[in-house]
Amino acid sequence: MSELPALAPWQQRAYDQAVEALTSGHFGHATLITGPALIGKRLLAEHLARRVLCLAPRADGEACGACKACSLFAARAQMEVAEVRPDGTPAHPWGHSTHPDLLFLGYEINQKTGKPRTEIVIDQIRALTASMGLTAQLGGAQVVIVDPADAVNWSAWNAILKTLEEPQPGRYLWLLASSPARLPATIRSRCQRLELRLPPRAEALAWLRGRGHPAELAEEALEAARGHPGLADAWASGDGLKLRREVLSDLDALQRRSAAPAAIAQKWVADGRADERLRHLAEQALQRAGARLDAPTVRALAACFDAANRARSLLQSTVRADLAVLEALLPWLPAATGSAR
Numbered sequence: 001m002s003e004l005p006a007l008a009p010w011q012q013r014a015y016d017q018a019v020e021a022l023t024s025g026h027f028g029h030a031t032l033i034t035g036p037a038l039i040g041k042r043l044l045a046e047h048l049a050r051r052v053l054c055l056a057p058r059a060d061g062e063a064c065g066a067c068k069a070c071s072l073f074a075a076r077a078q079m080e081v082a083e084v085r086p087d088g089t090p091a092h093p094w095g096h097s098t099h100p101d102l103l104f105l106g107y108e109i110n111q112k113t114g115k116p117r118t119e120i121v122i123d124q125i126r127a128l129t130a131s132m133g134l135t136a137q138l139g140g141a142q143v144v145i146v147d148p149a150d151a152v153n154w155s156a157w158n159a160i161l162k163t164l165e166e167p168q169p170g171r172y173l174w175l176l177a178s179s180p181a182r183l184p185a186t187i188r189s190r191c192q193r194l195e196l197r198l199p200p201r202a203e204a205l206a207w208l209r210g211r212g213h214p215a216e217l218a219e220e221a222l223e224a225a226r227g228h229p230g231l232a233d234a235w236a237s238g239d240g241l242k243l244r245r246e247v248l249s250d251l252d253a254l255q256r257r258s259a260a261p262a263a264i265a266q267k268w269v270a271d272g273r274a275d276e277r278l279r280h281l282a283e284q285a286l287q288r289a290g291a292r293l294d295a296p297t298v299r300a301l302a303a304c305f306d307a308a309n310r311a312r313s314l315l316q317s318t319v320r321a322d323l324a325v326l327e328a329l330l331p332w333l334p335a336a337t338g339s340a341r
């Protein structure tokens with residue numbers, strides 16, 4: 001059997017929901033799998049793919065682990081698991097299928113520049129629809145996984161829409177998106193939804209403990225990640241919590257005016273982890289706003305929250321990174337936040 005990691009309880013719930021739809025014949029051609037980054041959308045899709053591709057399912061419908069489809073899937077899953085980036089995303093999401101009826105669409109290397117593209121382009125969809133036009137090579141189902149669907153560009157969507165308008169039995173298109181609102185309404189309306197939600201705190205903590213994190217660290221990470229176990233796991237595993245503590249101490253220095261905003265901004269962009277820091281900053285604004293009741297302070301913190309998120313999207317643009325970060329720091333200065341501190 002493949003080395004695919006087991007599903008976490010909250011992923012299992014979504015999986016069971018999909019299986020119920022599959023067995024009752026209500027599972028659609030196109031499914032939008034949603035949930036925040038690192039919650040397990042890809043893993044859920046992998047498990048579902050293994051199930052629907054199996055050529056000789058067990059009595060309960062689960063993959064047999066022995067047929068040709070399962071063997072090909074296992075070979076692929078091992079490759080994928082071996083190559084995962086620190087943030088949990090596969091290092092090479094594109095072209096990693098050793099199974100002819102399992103296709104992935106993700107960030108591709110631009111042959112002209114040698115760098116990964118920042119969006120999914122129409123040429124990729126054309127190649128995909130050409131493959132989908134053929135009958136399944138193993139005689140079973142065909143699965144296409146688009147990850148992340150948020151990165152599909154406008155003209156590529158038009159091409160995808162065409163495949164949505166010609167559904168075929170046994171052919172599945174799964175769109176993975178952490179910001180489904182960015183997808184065109186015409187696409188969303190044609191997809192069923194499978195949503196991965198944040199689990200209850202006790203379940204998330206038990207899962208983190210099961211991943212080998214000590215109780216105290218698991219709790220700190222889960223609090224920092226606002227209940228998101230996948231994010232908490234990433235932070236508790238790497239130096240994410242150390243980074244968070246640094247952000248809090250920089251924020252303190254900023255508010256005491258013992259460090260200049262521009263100096264902090266430069267420090268934050270120097271190691272390429274500005275986005276992570278801004279995420280902690282936004283989370284701080286939310287957390288403090290939750291502890292306060294007076295309206296002016298809450299408004300000031302809301303401005304801090306918005307500024308951090310605006311800066312995160314500015315980091316994706318051509319704006320100088322330290323200037324983008326500076327914009328997120330200024331609303332935290334004592335004059336701006338009043339009694340927020």
Ligand SMILES: [Zn+2]
Binds near residue numbers: 053
């Ligand atoms: Zn099988």
